[in-house]
Amino acid sequence: MVRMALIGAGFIGSVHAANLAAHPGVEFVGIYDVDGARSTDLASRCGTRALDLDDAFAPATVDAVLIASSTDTHARHLRRAAAAGLATLCEKPIDLDLDQAVDVVGEVAGAAGSSGRPMMVDFNRRFDRDYAELQRAVRAGEIGGVELVQMTTRGPALPPLDYVAVSGGQMRDQTVHFFDLARWITGEDPESVYAAGSVFADPRMADLGDVDTSVVTLRMPSGTLVQIDSVRRIGYGYDERIEVLGSTGMIEAGRQRVGSVTRYQAGRLVTDGMHPGWFERVAPTYRSALDHFVSAVSAGTPIGPTLPEALAAQAVAEAAARSLASGGSETITYPALAAVTS
Amino acid sequence: MVRMALIGAGFIGSVHAANLAAHPGVEFVGIYDVDGARSTDLASRCGTRALDLDDAFAPATVDAVLIASSTDTHARHLRRAAAAGLATLCEKPIDLDLDQAVDVVGEVAGAAGSSGRPMMVDFNRRFDRDYAELQRAVRAGEIGGVELVQMTTRGPALPPLDYVAVSGGQMRDQTVHFFDLARWITGEDPESVYAAGSVFADPRMADLGDVDTSVVTLRMPSGTLVQIDSVRRIGYGYDERIEVLGSTGMIEAGRQRVGSVTRYQAGRLVTDGMHPGWFERVAPTYRSALDHFVSAVSAGTPIGPTLPEALAAQAVAEAAARSLASGGSETITYPALAAVTS
Amino acid sequence: MVRMALIGAGFIGSVHAANLAAHPGVEFVGIYDVDGARSTDLASRCGTRALDLDDAFAPATVDAVLIASSTDTHARHLRRAAAAGLATLCEKPIDLDLDQAVDVVGEVAGAAGSSGRPMMVDFNRRFDRDYAELQRAVRAGEIGGVELVQMTTRGPALPPLDYVAVSGGQMRDQTVHFFDLARWITGEDPESVYAAGSVFADPRMADLGDVDTSVVTLRMPSGTLVQIDSVRRIGYGYDERIEVLGSTGMIEAGRQRVGSVTRYQAGRLVTDGMHPGWFERVAPTYRSALDHFVSAVSAGTPIGPTLPEALAAQAVAEAAARSLASGGSETITYPALAAVTS
Amino acid sequence: MVRMALIGAGFIGSVHAANLAAHPGVEFVGIYDVDGARSTDLASRCGTRALDLDDAFAPATVDAVLIASSTDTHARHLRRAAAAGLATLCEKPIDLDLDQAVDVVGEVAGAAGSSGRPMMVDFNRRFDRDYAELQRAVRAGEIGGVELVQMTTRGPALPPLDYVAVSGGQMRDQTVHFFDLARWITGEDPESVYAAGSVFADPRMADLGDVDTSVVTLRMPSGTLVQIDSVRRIGYGYDERIEVLGSTGMIEAGRQRVGSVTRYQAGRLVTDGMHPGWFERVAPTYRSALDHFVSAVSAGTPIGPTLPEALAAQAVAEAAARSLASGGSETITYPALAAVTS
Incomplete structure (x- = not known):
């Protein structure tokens, strides 16, 4: 049993709390939140207790x-x-400021290195059943050498503008998940990035210096090309997909629908649609990511994505944000601590 | 080149005429119809000429x-x-009356036997690309021994009642295609049949002694079970499908839609629907059946379905019609000339 | 909170135990099993305690x-x-012997009537997301009047023969779920049944007087026809599907695959296959059925399927078993207590 | 009846010849080819005659x-x-050299303007059933304003290198079809283009100054973004698809397979794959394009794509080729005669 404390009792904290409570390999020690009433309330609903900060970090x-x-x-x-x-599973990002993030990882790497406790960033898409199967197949060579990757990440509605204002922008907040996936699937660190974006959903996005619809092209050292489209507001639910073209075949993790019911009508078929929002689509990935973390901590097996890998994805996002601003292709510079691709 | 004459210039005659005119291996000699104006008109549209009856059958x-x-x-x-x-490609049925059909086949078999010219009944579903691939795979043993077959045959609208009155009823007119397919796919002659039917589309169907919605169960000598549903009037277009379950896998020739366009809307996907009618769905099979006939006549290779095979399918339909009337399972009796399964 | 005790700590008991432990509306009082070690072990893994029989039924x-x-x-x-x-959620069947089941329901109805505590049989397929949506749409009239129903229920492998020997046979053990669904979807009690079956998987099935592959036709009082195929051993995983044809359209709860990954290869596409077994396919339905039970008990809202409904499904299975033996169509006789269709 | 002559009896000429011979609204006058034996042979197979150059252009x-x-x-x-x-249907391109093409269109526009005979370039993808339905829906406003377009064009195998050498390169030869489709679907002329490419299939492609795998981003004046991936050699057949995201929904013309047969095996489903080559996929579009041309000529209705529209697509290809070379985004300059988007 791994004894775990949860830091944070907001929306995503409550998701993690339910998973911690249900996990057979976890002893759920308790919850800390800066708002004591919130941690007490969440703890009572999950059969655990509220902690103060010292208790939450007590080895x-x-x-x-x-x-x-x-x-x-x-x-x-x-x-x-x-x-x-303490072993640590941390929501992304490490810090919105890449320099700050590099500093933290440097300090933590030293400390973690001495203690040997693993630290993982919760890029939960890696734990999606379909993406994991796709990555396994690609890395096993089932489609030969990777030549082209297509990724789509689209949400149903614009987040609140005050969230957008502190989010770091579409590249750092939304597309960064797919920068991580691109590195993980191809096994390469992109060397340059081109991004173009537009504002369609709300003109105030432009006032915030952000876009809501964008396309990104990554070039890998091997020549592999990656296209990613990211959209904040689509009219039809939540939509993600990935396809990877290799020299001997193609593999696709397709769009997911909420069910398999089809209505046959004159001239058309009406089937169940996409998930209403991101959470319905990716909820199982939080459980799977926790599983991976707990197993790795228990068994001493390798963990990932690591903090340096998260830095690498963040470095791609930085360059993509620069490209959006410059209108040209940008070379990606990786901080010294960023991972060689795992 | 095979020199061919067409007998009949009605709707299905005009379909055949266009195929005969376009076929590179056919010299389209001309068209006979009891209505001379009709044959003249069709001939002029297809670049051929009207024939009288003697010319149409002139060796x-x-x-x-x-x-x-x-x-x-x-x-x-x-x-x-x-x-x-003359080699002959004949629309089904040979004759609505099974006894009459047996007589004809007996006579013709003698004549054809002496002349060696092949005669084929146009059970065109056998030439559907998907059904042909399914049958090939099944007979090649790709799913092991056949254990269960599911077939669906559904049309968009009730035919005119005066057609229904002379059609022989749903078993002999509609389901008979799938009796032929069941024999062809499994390689067995069914030994008994159970059928149940209802009238939903128009109460006058009952007055005609017919049904518009029915289910049939066939039992093969090996124990293989076949289910067929036949519907005259569905609300959503034209619909056929077949699935065959074997001891080591299953194979399915699925529903076909008119296109591959999908519209993603909130909560649902709207895709292109089924074909509006039987002709749009099976039009290519008339060309493929003609191809088979012409190739076999030219090369002297085996032809099918033969007249005896058509008699066998008709015998199943007879027994199914008896079962509809009796409410019980009926044994199928094959006339002496009916084919051992090809 | 509903205080619940679990009776039985075998495989399906352990599934229920995990759901009871995780349910926010349940206080999981404990587990009784005839084998005390088994209940103690399961209880410790679910954060509850073993109970003796008296404690398990202590109001x-x-x-x-x-x-x-x-x-x-x-x-x-x-x-x-x-x-x-006590309110009760009971695994099916009430009793393999229909007469015994009728007796129990009679007694229990009296007792429950006085106490007012609801009793439900766990026909969990009703709580499948897709089947529930299909039933809702059908009963809401979205496809007009129901005319034809097609159901498929197929498992990957023959159960152990000693289980088969006491299971009551394919109709009472496997197909009975779909007899219940047929009643629930159409809102009618079938009046007659025809069944035909074969033995393919193991000749000893015949020695047990059972079949492993069967087809059933139900006729409803309105004329609606229902076809069900049931197979014990297929080569390709676990497979269920339902389609319902109405007077104005058709609705289908399609086959489900384990994922949405497609591999594009020369000449073919390889996609994720079916679930390996029944449990992987229907696991979520146990949670949903428990949800329904807990909500209904908490709020005093109607519950179902009730004991009388379970008797009705069982009566259909009895007649289907008779039809398998007789080879003919059989009239279905409902015991006095069996539900008028809900 | 439109009296038509065919110029060219090579592979694509023979495709057109068969369609001309079968078209009910065409009197197929004859075929000219620089190789007289070739035109004679093709003419004999299509029931027409070989022409000399003067006869082919004799009004x-x-x-x-x-x-x-x-x-x-x-x-x-x-x-x-x-x-x-003479009315003219011309295979693309007008001329590989854009300046030459502009000159021709200028001359021809004058002549055609006086004669009033329509001239059309055979961008046959516009006549694909699915693309036409997609374009109709988009232009009818069914998905609101267009915000993002994804296009895929992938062929099974590298063309012969001597063809590649004179093809004008991937942008002008392959992607140009989708530049035309992008303009036609969105109703806008792109203002800038970014392209990145790689060589994977054969290193000699690089020696020819060409790429075999590329991604293109177009930006429209409205802010709409278009992504196109173009691949010369994929391992799994021929593959095209288009999706268009609008402000109120998304519409997709999906991948097409050669059939609807699915084989269910343990752990996987194997379905019919993609078309083996481009011709099998787009063959029907040649007939549909001819239909459009013949109808428009007969009825005097508008025709398209026109020569100026073809110039516009070619101008996009020119800029895309410049971007491949420069590594940066390029502004697109349209010749004076290029169409305002139709």
């Missing part, structure tokens, strides 16, 4: 922490977890 | 006839073609 | 029981639950 | 010509057809 009673608090606190909690020698 | 200038006249004339034209030693 | 501390013990004990536990005035 | 006996000769002769034949006042 005598806690083996691992799951950091799901607000983005601006991730770095601080990561430092504390490393200092306490 | 000096004609190698083969395609009989597409009204059902009650098939037997007569088959006898004449056999007497003239 | 002071228990509001409801979930009966998941061996089939031959269902009737006894149902009687005890009724006597104690 | 007394010919209403329209179909130019399907080698690319370097298109301009010359277009000029002659215009001078003779």
Whole structure:
């Protein structure tokens, strides 16, 4: 049993809390939140208890922490977890500022290196059943050498503008998941990026210096090309898909619908549509990511995505944001600590 | 080149005429119809000429006839073609009355036997690309032994009641195609049949002693079970499908839609629907059946479905009609001339 | 919160135990099993405790029981639950012997009538997301009047023969789920049944007087026809599907695959296949059925399927078994207590 | 009846010849080819005759010509057809050199303007059933304003290198079809283009200054973004697809398979694959394009795509080729004669 504490009792914290409570390999020690009433309430619904900050990071009673608090606190909690020698599963991003993130990873790597406790960033898409099968097949060589990747990430509605304002923009907030997936699937670090974007959903997006609809092209050192389209507001639900073309075949993780019911009518078929939102689509990936973390912590097996891998994805997002602004292709510079592709 | 004459210039005759005109291996000699104006008109549209009856069956200038006249004339034209030693492609059925059909086949078999000219009944579903692939795979043993077959045959609208009145009823007119397919796919002659039917589309169907919605169960000597549903009037177009379950896998020739366009809307996907009618769905099978006939006549290779095979399918339909009336399972009796399964 | 005890700690008991432990509206009081070690072990894994029989049925501390013990004990536990005035969710069947089942329901109806506690049989397919949507649409009249229903229920492998020997046979053990669904979807009690079956998987099935492959035709009072195929051993996983043809359209709950990954290869596409077994396919339905039960008990809303409905499905299975033996169509006789269709 | 002559008896000429011979609204006057034996042979197979060049362009006996000769002769034949006042259906491109093409269109526009005979370029993808339905729906506003377009064009195998050498490169030869479709679907002329490409199939492609795998981003004046991937050699057949995202929904013309047969095996489903080559996929579009041309010529209704529209697509290809070379985004300059989007 891994004794785990949860940091953060907001929406995503409550998702993690339910998974921690139900996991057979976890002893759910408790929940810390800056708002004590919120942690007490969530704890009571999950059969655990509210913790103060010291208890949440106490190595005598806690083996691992799951950091799901607000983005601006991730770095601080990561430092504390490393200092306490706790294994850590942290929501992305490490820090919205790449330089700050690099600093944290540098410190933490030293601390973690000495303690040997694994630290993982929760890029949960890697734990989607279909993406994992696709990546396994690609890396096993089932389609030969990778030549072209197509990715789609589209959400049903614009997030609240005050969220957008602090999100870091579409590249750093939304597309970054697919920068991580692109590295993970191809096994390469992109060397350059071209991005183009538009504002369709709300003109205030432009005032915030952001876009809601964008396309990105990555070029890998091997010549592999990656296209990603990212849309904040589509009219038909939540939509993700990936296809990977190799030298001997193609593999696709297709669109997912909420069910398999088809209505046959004159001239048309009406089938169940897409998930209404991102959470309905990816909810199982949080459980699978937690499974991976708990298994790896228990068994001492390798964990991922690691903090350096998260830095690498973030570096791609930085260059993509620069390309959106410049209108040209941008070379990607990786910080020294960013992962060689795993 | 096979010199061919067409008998019949009605709707299905005009379909055959266009195919005869376009076929690179056919010299389209001309068209006979009891209504001379109709044959003249069709001939002019297809670049050929109207024939009188003697010219249509003249062995000096004609190698083969395609009989597409009204059902009650098939037997007569088959006898004449056999007497003239012409290869023959005949629309189904040979004759609505099974005894009459047996008589014709007996006579014709003698004549054809002496002349060696092949005679084929146009059970065109056998030439559907998907059904042919399914049958090939099944007979090649790709799913092991056949254990269960599911077939669906559904049309968009009730035929005119005056057609229904002379059609022989749903078993002999509609389901008979799938009796033929069931024999062809499984390679077995069914030994008993159970049928149940209802009238939903128009109460006058019951007055005619017919049904518009029925289900049939066939039992094969090996124990293989076949289910067929036949519907005259569905609300959503034209619909056929077949699935065959074997001991090591299953194979399915699925529903066909008119296109591959999908519209993604909130909560649902709207895709292109089924074909509006039977002709749009099976039009290519008339060309493929003609191809088979012409190739076999030219090369002297085996032809099918033969007249005896058509008798066998008709015998199943007879027993199914008896079962509809009796409410019980009926044993199928095959006339002496009916084919051992090909 | 509904205080619930579980009766039975075998395979299906352990499935229910995990769902009871995770359900936010349930206080999981404990587990009884005839094998104390088994209940103790399961209880420790689910954060609850082992109970003796008296505690499991103690109305002071228990509001409801979930009966998941061996089939031959269902009737006894149902009687005890009724006597104690406990709400009850019982695995099917009530009793393999229809007469015995009728007796139990008669007694229990009296007791439950006085206590007012609801009793439900766990025909879990009703809680499948796709089947529920299909039934809702049909009963809402979205396809007009129901004319034809096609159902498929196929498992990957023959159950152990010693299970088959006590299962009551394919009609009572496997097809009965679809007899219940047919009644629930159409809103009618079938009046007659024809069944035909074969043995393909293992000749010893015939020695047991059972079949492994069968087709059933039900006729409803309105003329609606229902076809069900049931197969014990298929080569390609677990397979269920339902389609319902109405006077104005058709609706289909299609085959389900384990994922949405497609591999494009020369000449073919390879997609994720069917679930390996029944449990992987229907696991979510146990949660949904429990949800329905807990909500209904908490809110006092109607519950179903009720015991009388289960009797009705069982009566259809009895007649189907008779038809398999007689080779003819059989009239279905409903016991007095069997439900008028809900 | 439109009296038509065919120029060119090579592969694509023979495709057109069969369609001309079968078209009920066409009197197929004859075929000219620089190789007289070739035209004689093709004519005999299509029931027409070989023509010399003067007869092919003789307005007394010919209403329209179909130019399907080698690319370097298109301009010359277009000029002659215009001078003779013949309606013209011309294979793309007008001329590989954009300046030359502009010159031709300028001359021809004058001549055609005076004669009033329509001239059309055979961008046959516009006549694909699914693309036409997609375009109709988009232009009818069924998905609101267009925001993002995804297009895929992939062929099974590298063309012969000597063909590649004179093809103008991937942008001008392959992707140009989709530049035309992008303009036609969105109703906008792209203002800039970014392209990136790689060589995977054969290193000699690089020696020819060409790529075999490329991605293109177009930006429309409205902000609409278009992504196109073009691949010369894929391992799984021929593959095209288009999806268009609008402000209120999405519409997709999906991948097409050669059939609807599915084989269910343990753990996987194997379905019919993609078409083996481009011709099998788009063969029907040649008939539909001819239908459009013949109808428009007969009825005097508008025709398209026109020569100026073809110039516009070619201008996009020019800029895309520049972008491949420069590595940056390129502004698209349209010649004066290029169409305002139709």
